[in-house]
Amino acid sequence: MPEPDLNLLIALDVLLADGSVAGAARRLGLSPSAMSRTLSRLREATGDPLLVRAGRAMVLTPHAQALRQRTQNAVQEARAVLRPSSVQPDFSTLQRTFTIRANDGFVEAFGASLIAAATAAAPRVCLRFVPKLEKTAAYLRDGSADLEIGVLGEMGPEVRVQALFRDRFVGVVRPGHPLATQREVTAEQYTAFGHVVATRRGRARGPVDEALAASGLERTIVAVVPSFPAALAVARASDLIALVPASLLGNQSEQHELPASTAAFVAMHAFELPVRTGEITISQMWHPRVEVDPVHRWLRQLARTVCHERRGDDRAALATATGSPTTPRSL
CATH class of the missing domain: 3.40.190.10 (Periplasmic binding protein-like II)
Structure with missing residues (x-):
């Protein structure tokens, strides 16, 4: 069966709301003749006249009356799907497990701080660290890993990369x-x-x-x-x-x-x-599929903040331990 033209939904919504071919044409920026042709297509698609003459005006058929609210809801939902999300997650109730591929050294150095920062804002979030035995984008691509942290390798052109800190x-x-x-x-x-x-x-x-x-x-x-x-x-x-x-x-x-x-x-x-x-650059990497996900964006910002704060404290301590001053470099 041929797929229905979903553009007709918008025209149907306006026709049923206005109850007039001329009025619907003005709202949609169409000519009256173009709107009449659209009404003909709608009648063919629904198998119902939808709008019929009643003296000098037009009225909705019973089927059109029944479709009116459903059509309005469908159009509003479609517009919401195609609109940027404005819903901010409630981190106090958020339940989600993030899988992070990272080597043991990163987990030893930053794991506790990152976990503490995450659970302070989202007590029901779980950070699942898994070993990074190879450099590959496969885990990010298939969704089995949410984030990869380490030295950038051959990760593929689509993978997003953000530097966290430089190390030596x-x-x-x-x-x-x-x-x-x-x-x-x-x-x-x-x-x-x-x-x-x-x-x-x-x-x-x-x-x-x-x-x-x-x-x-x-x-x-x-x-x-x-x-x-x-x-x-x-x-x-x-x-x-x-x-x-x-x-x-x-x-x-x-x-x-x-x-x-x-x-x-x-x-x-x-x-x-x-x-x-x-020096080596430690980065975090993710798939563009989660680029605008507000929860994933929160996790990335958290990792960046934790690394910056820890590295700021660690540089001074290591300089004391090695007897050599270190000058922080911006990422």
Whole structure:
């Protein structure tokens, strides 16, 4: 069956409300003859005359009378569908689970703050963090993930991206380690000890090794673990040096006590690397399908705010821990 012309609904609504072909034509900006042809099409579509002569005026048929309110409701609902949403969510009663793909380091550094901020505004919201084992847009595209947080990879041209903060890598050793007393660690001292490296894809060597090689040096990697928190735990119980993002430490340094829940980080000593490596940008990514969803927009703004606030506090604390001032950079 051919699809009905839904434009006829608007004409029918005006005709039934006005009760006049000439009056409906004026309201719709049509000529009387064009409105008469539209009425003919409506009569054919509904199988009813709709408007009939009664002396010099026209009156609605019983079927037209029955359609009048239904037609008005249908037109109003259609217009509401095609109008930008103005309804603001009630966060006090909102029940929704957001799935966020992020690595363990982000969850360790920012998870608690983000959860606290979310539940303060929306007590019934649940943030479900899942591991990010690969960089792919598939989870955002099929809706199984609402948000992805990390370093931008090949995510596809349609994926929306917003920078959250810039990060850098630092060296970390246990308290009492020979390097823990050094105000500045040299490249020779750095390569004199074994190293534990965190990687999910098995690539143990990277920019640090390239920078060391330019000086004719090489570090000895004796352990590879799947996450930065695991690297910290290994370094805490050995003389190995861990390489971790500065955001993972924050104020979790030798001079600043940690929450009991992060025992693996307690009393660690952080230091600036003796070689220069580029900063990394941590971003949040989402599918355009949820671009204008007010609840999703609220979550994105919350993540950005939490990261900015935490990074502002963490920069000063890490500068104290490493003995080197850091200058915040705008994103």
